[in-house]
Structure formats: C-alpha cells, structure tokens
Amino acid sequence: MTVLRLSGITKRFGPLVANDDISFDLKKGEVIALLGENGAGKTTLMNILFGHYVADEGNIEAFGQLLAPGDPKAALAAGIGMVHQHFTLADNMSVLENIALGTESLWRPRLDRSLARRRISQLSSDFGLAVEPDASVASLSVGERQRVEILKALYRDARILILDEPTAVLTPAETDALFRTLKMLVANGLSIIFISHKLHEVMAVSDRVLVLRSGRLAGERTTARTTRRELATLMVGQEVTPPKVAGVARGEALFALERVSTAPLGSGAFLHDVSLTLFAGEIVGLAGVSGNGQAALAGLIAGTENPASGKMLVRGKLVGGWSPRAALDHGIARIPEDRHAVGTIGDMSVTENVIAERYRSSPFCRRGFLDWKAAKHFAEGLIRDYDVKCPSPEARIRLLSGGNMQKLILGRALDPEPAIVLANQPARGLDVGAVAYVHGKLLDARARGAAVLLISEDLEEIVALSDRIVVISKGRLSAPSGRGERTIGEIGELMAGHSEVAA
Amino acid sequence: MRLEPKPAPSFAATLAYPLAAIAATVLIASLLVLAAGASPFSVFYLVAKGAAGSQFALLETLTRATPLIFTGLAVAVAFRAKLWNIGAEAQLYIGAVVTVVLGTGALPLPAGLLIPIIMLAAMAAGALLLAGPALLKTRFGVDEVVTTLLLNFIVLLFVSMLLEGPLKDPMGLGWPQSSKVVADAQLPRIIQGKRLHFGFVIAVAAAVVAWVIMKKTVLGYEMRAVGHNPEAARFAGIPVNRVLMKTALLSGGLAALAGFSEVSGLKGNLTLDLSPGFGYSGIVVAMLAMLNPLGVVASAIFVAGIFVGADAMSRAAGVPSYIADVMVATALLSMVTAILFSRYRVRWR
Numbered sequence: 001m002t003v004l005r006l007s008g009i010t011k012r013f014g015p016l017v018a019n020d021d022i023s024f025d026l027k028k029g030e031v032i033a034l035l036g037e038n039g040a041g042k043t044t045l046m047n048i049l050f051g052h053y054v055a056d057e058g059n060i061e062a063f064g065q066l067l068a069p070g071d072p073k074a075a076l077a078a079g080i081g082m083v084h085q086h087f088t089l090a091d092n093m094s095v096l097e098n099i100a101l102g103t104e105s106l107w108r109p110r111l112d113r114s115l116a117r118r119r120i121s122q123l124s125s126d127f128g129l130a131v132e133p134d135a136s137v138a139s140l141s142v143g144e145r146q147r148v149e150i151l152k153a154l155y156r157d158a159r160i161l162i163l164d165e166p167t168a169v170l171t172p173a174e175t176d177a178l179f180r181t182l183k184m185l186v187a188n189g190l191s192i193i194f195i196s197h198k199l200h201e202v203m204a205v206s207d208r209v210l211v212l213r214s215g216r217l218a219g220e221r222t223t224a225r226t227t228r229r230e231l232a233t234l235m236v237g238q239e240v241t242p243p244k245v246a247g248v249a250r251g252e253a254l255f256a257l258e259r260v261s262t263a264p265l266g267s268g269a270f271l272h273d274v275s276l277t278l279f280a281g282e283i284v285g286l287a288g289v290s291g292n293g294q295a296a297l298a299g300l301i302a303g304t305e306n307p308a309s310g311k312m313l314v315r316g317k318l319v320g321g322w323s324p325r326a327a328l329d330h331g332i333a334r335i336p337e338d339r340h341a342v343g344t345i346g347d348m349s350v351t352e353n354v355i356a357e358r359y360r361s362s363p364f365c366r367r368g369f370l371d372w373k374a375a376k377h378f379a380e381g382l383i384r385d386y387d388v389k390c391p392s393p394e395a396r397i398r399l400l401s402g403g404n405m406q407k408l409i410l411g412r413a414l415d416p417e418p419a420i421v422l423a424n425q426p427a428r429g430l431d432v433g434a435v436a437y438v439h440g441k442l443l444d445a446r447a448r449g450a451a452v453l454l455i456s457e458d459l460e461e462i463v464a465l466s467d468r469i470v471v472i473s474k475g476r477l478s479a480p481s482g483r484g485e486r487t488i489g490e491i492g493e494l495m496a497g498h499s500e501v502a503a
Numbered sequence: 504m505r506l507e508p509k510p511a512p513s514f515a516a517t518l519a520y521p522l523a524a525i526a527a528t529v530l531i532a533s534l535l536v537l538a539a540g541a542s543p544f545s546v547f548y549l550v551a552k553g554a555a556g557s558q559f560a561l562l563e564t565l566t567r568a569t570p571l572i573f574t575g576l577a578v579a580v581a582f583r584a585k586l587w588n589i590g591a592e593a594q595l596y597i598g599a600v601v602t603v604v605l606g607t608g609a610l611p612l613p614a615g616l617l618i619p620i621i622m623l624a625a626m627a628a629g630a631l632l633l634a635g636p637a638l639l640k641t642r643f644g645v646d647e648v649v650t651t652l653l654l655n656f657i658v659l660l661f662v663s664m665l666l667e668g669p670l671k672d673p674m675g676l677g678w679p680q681s682s683k684v685v686a687d688a689q690l691p692r693i694i695q696g697k698r699l700h701f702g703f704v705i706a707v708a709a710a711v712v713a714w715v716i717m718k719k720t721v722l723g724y725e726m727r728a729v730g731h732n733p734e735a736a737r738f739a740g741i742p743v744n745r746v747l748m749k750t751a752l753l754s755g756g757l758a759a760l761a762g763f764s765e766v767s768g769l770k771g772n773l774t775l776d777l778s779p780g781f782g783y784s785g786i787v788v789a790m791l792a793m794l795n796p797l798g799v800v801a802s803a804i805f806v807a808g809i810f811v812g813a814d815a816m817s818r819a820a821g822v823p824s825y826i827a828d829v830m831v832a833t834a835l836l837s838m839v840t841a842i843l844f845s846r847y848r849v850r851w852r
Contacts, residue, residue, distance in 0.1 A: 352728070
C-alpha cells in the first residue's frame with residue numbers, strides 16, 4: 001500500500017535547481033534511504049515534503065490525499081513527522097513538556113500530565129525508546145535527545161517518519177540502538193525516510209535506496225540487490241578510489257601539548273590534562289563524537305584559545321603570548337571546521353580572503369598600503385594551482401561552492417609550506433571529488449615533512465589517512481594507536497567514553 | 504513571509520533600485536504635500552529652486568553640507584567596521600569646545616600654525632571621546648549604541664555648563680554663548696563676502712583621504728574584514744580589538760572636525776544650537792551613500808539641499824519646512840528597502 005507519493009517535484013533557487021523532477025512512492029512498513037552528497041538536494045526535498053518550502057512544480061499525496069503545499073501543519077495532520085538534523089527541543093523544559101508541546105488546545109489552561117505520561121511510557125516501551133519523562137532536556141545526552149524527537153513525532157500519531165542525517169551526532173553504539181528502534185517502528189506499520197550520505201548505514205537499515213545527485217534522482221535500487229560500490233558510483237557519477245598512502249619516515253617532534261587543560265568556555269567539553277605530540281611526516285587522526293573537546297583542542301592549536309594549565313611547545317620551545325597571529329608566525333596552518341563562519345569572509349572577494357593571513361607581509365603590504373596587484377596575482381595563482389572554479393578573483397567568496405571555498409582555504413593555509421597543519425573536518429560536506437583532493441593535499445603536506453593533525457567525525461576518513469589515531473572523549477585523549485592497531489569497533493568504544501581495560 | 508538570497512544583481516538592477524527608491528520618496532512626499540493643501544509640483548520646484556536655483560542658494564547648500572560631510576564620513580568609516588557610532592553629535596560639540604578654548608586667544612600664534620594645531624587638537628578630543636565607548640565594547644562587551652547615544656546628552660549638558668560658566672562670553676549680554684575666536688583662528692571664506700568657507704574644502708579632502716584609507720590601505724582592509732565577519736577576521740590573525748580602536752579614533756576625529764569647521768569657519772563662537780542634529784543626520788548621509796566616503800560628499804549635498812530648499816519653499820508655499828525631515832527620512836527608508844530588495848527576494852508564506 002502506498003502511503004506517500006511525490007510526483008515531479010521541482011524546486012529552483014535562482015539559477016540553482018535544487019530538485020529536478022523527482023518522483024517516488026513510499027509503501028507502508030518500508031524504509032527508504034535517501035542517499036546523496038551534501039548539496040545533492042536531500043534536505044530541500046524533505047523541507048518541501050514537510051511544508052517548509054513550496055515546490056515550483058509537482059505535488060505530494062499522503063494516504064491518497066493531496067497535501068497542501070507550504071503548510072507544516074497539514075503535513076503533521078497527514079501523519080508526517082520529521083526528526084531534524086539539528087534538534088528542535090526547548091532545553092529548559094522537561095521531556096514530557098517538550099513532547100506534549102503544541103499538541104494541547106490553547107484554551108485548556110493546564111496540560112493533562114497523567115494522560116501524557118501514560119501515552120509516553122506506552123510509546124517508549126513499545127518502541128524501545130527509553131526516556132525519563134520528568135528529566136530536563138538540558139541534562140540529556142545527544143542520543144537521548146534524539147529519542148525525545150522521535151517520541152515527539154510518534155506522540156502526534158506520525159505514520160511516516162523522516163529522519164535527516166540522524167546518525168551524524170551519534171556514537172556507533174547509539175547508532176545501533178537507533179537502527180533497532182527503526183526496525184520496531186517499521187514492524188508496527190510505520191514508513192520511514194532515512195536521509196544519509198553514509199553508505200554502510202544505508203545498507204544496514206533500508207529496504208530501498210534512492211540516490212540523489214545534484215538535484216536529480218540518479219538511481220533507485222533495492223538494498224538487498226545492490227552493493228556499496230554501486231551506490232557510491234551512482235552518488236558521485238564516477239568510481240571512487242581510496243587514497244594511496246605512501247610510507248614516510250617520522251621526523252622530529254614539531255608540536256607538543258604537555259598536560260594541558262583549558263578553561264570551560266560556552267558549550268562543548270573543555271580539555272582535561274591532555275598530552276599529545278605531533279611529529280614531522282605523520283598524520284595524527286583525532287576521532288570522537290562532536291562536542292567532546294575537539295573545538296577546544298583545535299582552538300588551542302589555531303591560537304584562538306589559551307591553555308589554562310600545562311605546557312605548549314613548538315619545536316621543543318615553550319610558546320608564550322599565544323594568538324592566531326602567533327600560531328601563524330610559528331608555522332601553523334589552520335583549516336577551520338566552519339568554512340563559512342570562520343574560514344572565509346563571505347562578502348569579501350576571493351583576493352581579499354586569500355591574503356587574510358598574510359596581508360601585513362611582503363609582497364602584499366608596503367608602508368601601510370596594500371598592493372592589490374600582488375594580491376590579485378597571488379589569488380590567480382591559487383585558483384590555478386588548486387583548481388578552483390570561480391568566475392574571477394574579484395568574485396565574492398560567498399558565491400563559490402563549498403568545495404571551491406575549501407580549496408581556497410587549503411591554498412591559503414598550505415601555500416607557505418607550513419611545518420604544522422591543523423585540519424579540522426577538512427572534508428565535511430564536500431563531494432567525493434573534492435574530498436579526494438583535500439586528502440591528497442594533506443598527504444602531500446605529510447610527504448614533505450609536515451606534522452598534520454586531522455580532526456574528523458568520519459571514522460573511515462581517520463582510519464584511511466592517519467599514521468596514528470587518538471580518540472577524544474569528554475575532553476580527555478586516549479593513548480595513540482598505530483595504523484591498524486585498533487579495530488573500528490574498539491575506536492567506537494573509546495568514542496563512547498569506555499576507557500580501555502589494561503590487558 | 505520569508506527572504507531568500509538572490510544572486511549578484513545585474514548592472515541594470517543596481518541602477519534601477521536606487522531610482523525606484525527616489526521615485527518612492529517623491530511619491531510619498533507628494534501625498535504629504537497634498538495633505539498640507541499645496542501642489543506637489545510647485546513645492547518640489549520651490550525646493551529645487553531654493554537649494555540650487557541661484558548662486559546664493561547653491562553656496563548656502565554647500566555651506567550646510569560641510570558639517571554633514573564630516574559627520575557622514577565619521578559614521579561611514581565606523582559603520583564599515585560595524586562600530587555603531589551614534590555619538591557624532593557629541594564628538595562634534597567636543598571638537599567645537601576645543602576650537603573655542605584654543606581659538607579665543609589662549610595660543611598667540613599666526614593663522615598658518617594656529618589653525619592646524621586647533622584642528623589636530625579638536626580631532627584628538629573627538630577621537631578620545633569615542634575611544635571610551637570603544638574600550639568598553641572591546642573589553643567588556645558593552646553595547647556602543649547605548650554608550651555613544653547617551654554620551655550625546657552628557658556632552659550637550661557639559662557644553663551647557665561650560666557656556667553658563669568658564670566659557671561664557673563676558674560681553675554676551677548674559678546669553679549662554681562663548682566669546683568669538685580670534686581672526687587668526689578663523690577659516691577664510693572661499694568667496695569674499697559669502698558664507699561658504701574653507702571648511703568645505705577640508706571636508707572634501709577628508710572624504711578623499713577616507714576613501715584612500717578604506718580602499719588602499721591595510722587599515723581599511725582590516726576595518727572591512729572586521730565589519731563583515733569579526734570571527735573569521737580574528738581567526739585569520741587580524742587584531743580585531745585594535746582595529747576597532749583605530750576605527751573609533753578615526754571616526755571620532757572626523758566628527759570633531761564638523762564642530763571645528765562650524766565654529767572656525769562659520770559661526771565664530773560656540774552656542775548650544777551650533778548643531779541642529781548634524782551628528783544624527785550624518786547617519787542618514789552615510790547610509791544614503793552606502794558607506795562610500797566619496798558618496799558621502801554627494802549625499803551630504805543632497806540632504807543639505809533638501810533642508811535649505813525646504814526653508815525657502817516653506818516661506819513661499821506655506822508648507823511647513825518639516826517636510827524636509829520627512830523627505831530625508833523617507834529617502835533613507837526607501838534606500839534601505841531598495842538595498843534589501845536588490846539582495847533578497849521576498850516569498851510570501
């Protein structure tokens with residue numbers, strides 16, 4: 001039985017076609033995986049389905065009824081529930097209040113707590129979604145918050161559940177628990193659309209896979225009768241080859257943290273008694289679930305944060321007066337996690353962006369005046385050398401795609417041949433071609449003797465590139481392991497915060 | 504209703520939006536003129552004639568534009584770095600106070616030396632006045648909109664105190680006004696016997712200097728970077744707080760020149776009505792110029808022209824000269840709206 005039918009959905013943003021004539025059916029009790037690179041149009045499609053956007057063409061039928069476009073209330077009433085990538089929970093309220101929020105009539109002064117509590121406990125026991133209804137949401141872990149989000153949808157009698165990148169923030173164990181829940185939901189007759197760009201998850205959880213590529217439906221496969229390789233090819237339109245890692249002799253210690261702690265600052269964990277040494281000619285991979293202290297560690301190396309205690313050494317010498325400028329002067333190249341908010345100044349030109357770290361030195365600066373000719377020449381060189389697609393060096397960098405933006409950031413960071421490279425999530429959200437390019441550049445830096453720290457939430461990336469792997473959890477680092485010394489499962493255990501038992 | 508970003512507008516669009524803004528301004532002002540019982544055509548004709556219809560009118564418009572160029576530049580450079588200096592009015596008055604203190608005989612120097620010294624001292628005072636709020640912003644995160652705005656009232660009361668006390672003109676028949684500055688401290692007139700003075704030349708020169716700073720220098724680059732994205736600027740190693748401090752000094756100094764030029768070039772002494780809100784109008788001037796220093800000269804002349812023209816029109820047509828305030832305000836709102844529409848598309852629901 002078909003519960004949901006999308007017919008000819010097209011959505012344009014200016015000249016960009018985010019969705020191009022997309023049609024598919026969802027059956028009762030079925031899990032469809034929507035697979036595609038970031039920017040392939042998955043989230044746009046789901047936002048149309050849920051009424052956040054209005055499609056330019058095409059229509060949607062839920063349970064045989066035409067769905068009013070652009071109306072999230074209609075979608076909810078039709079039994080469509082959505083679990084967003086970024087949770088939409090009120091931190092200061094309890095689990096019960098969050099779930100019941102918006103379902104009660106405005107004219108009833110009080111929430112019927114006992115009734116709500118009964119329904120929630122019924123739902124959580126039915127689907128293995130254990131939560132404490134009276135706990136405050138602020139005190140919940142990421143995995144628990146996701147369960148609350150799913151319960152919220154079920155509480156509103158959702159029959160179709162859309163999950164947008166649900167595993168991005170989960171540990172491997174939490175991911176397994178989520179998959180078990182999804183199986184139970186399906187067994188109870190719900191239908192699920194699972195959005196992801198991770199192949200192994202799609203293979204594990206779905207019945208059918210729809211592959212989106214640059215806004216078009218690139219292919220549809222039955223999961224049981226396809227392979228990861230085939231899906232990857234559909235996704236990117238070409239064969240994917242893993243990077244080849246040549247052996248490089250490890251050199252001297254270039255950067256070291258000795259028992260460093262940082263002060264608590266805003267959200268995210270702070271570092272606690274962390275020691276780490278980066279050697280010339282190696283890539284160290286830092287694995288971990290996001291929010292476990294990566295930001296603090298990256299800030300420390302990048303110069304935006306100072307140690308509260310402990311020592312920081314560059315080439316064996318203690319550093320003082322730490323700042324982004326000092327980090328650059330010590331030969332540290334930084335590729336920031338957020339290329340839009342931190343890596344680039346969107347409303348300034350490509351030229352202005354690529355000189356941002358070096359504008360005070362020759363050849364760009366003469367007696368307080370900028371040499372725009374030299375700057376433009378430098379930008380043109382980077383555009384050529386790093387194969388950046390952009391209309392001109394004068395174009396605002398905001399107009400470039402993520403991959404081209406990242407190539408410029410790489411060029412800016414790596415052009416001076418730095419001794420130390422901090423790469424924080426350098427390949428996140430890029431298409432496969434750009435990912436391979438970024439990895440190649442990091443391996444090049446390693447080959448000429450740079451020390452590289454690669455911070456990533458993508459374990460496969462870490463395992464493929466790193467000479468040594470350390471795992472960060474709650475602001476503490478695990479002991480490093482060499483290439484192939486720990487299995488993915490063991491690394492996952494460390495990510496979940498289970499410390500290794502001495503054998 | 505939501506806004507969706509548009510790709511870069513075409514050249515035709517960049518021209519069409521400001522023209523549409525002007526058309527909207529004229530239309531709205533016409534309705535108000537009709538409501539006041541006069542004919543829009545004759546009123547606009549009279550405004551234009553009053554602003555530029557004769558040598559006298561034109562010179563008067565340029566004279567009125569002079570302080571607006573200074574305050575407009577002060578706002579333009581500060582806003583470029585997203586330092587919201589709403590206190591140009593206070594900086595103007597401090598510049599005027601310094602001009603009066605040094606220019607009424609305290610320094611027995613020839614004009615060629617005295618005027619530059621007074622200018623620099625006035626700039627320093629205005630710069631220091633804005634340095635306070637900038638320091639509070641960079642150190643403690645205090646909102647500079649509040650501090651600079653409130654300083655306007657504090658400084659005006661301070662000036663009022665000075666004019667009732669230490670700076671009061673003993674020959675002023677009890678009026679709260681200062682003595683006149685000496686002849687050597689006065690800026691010469693551009694045309695003998697007319698009110699237009701060399702302050703206008705200094706203002707245009709300041710606009711050129713500000714333009715060069717913004718476009719060609721390291722400081723201008725840093726200011727733009729800090730204004731567009733302070734977090735990325737800090738990450739790239741740009742000393743954000745130091746740049747904001749330099750911006751404050753530059754902006755405060757420019758605004759203070761307005762006070763110097765009004766006293767030394769036009770009025771000769773300091774009174775409490777030295778500025779009919781030049782500091783605040785500077786914000787309108789800068790926004791109309793889209794923060795471009797050379798554009799500030801043009802928009803200051805435009806705004807001054809409307810005020811001067813409306814005065815003349817009011818006498819002839821009997822429509823209150825407040826229509827000038829309304830027209831300038833409408834022009835600003837239409838311009839801001841036009842900029843919005845040139846960057847975003849509006850989607851209903």
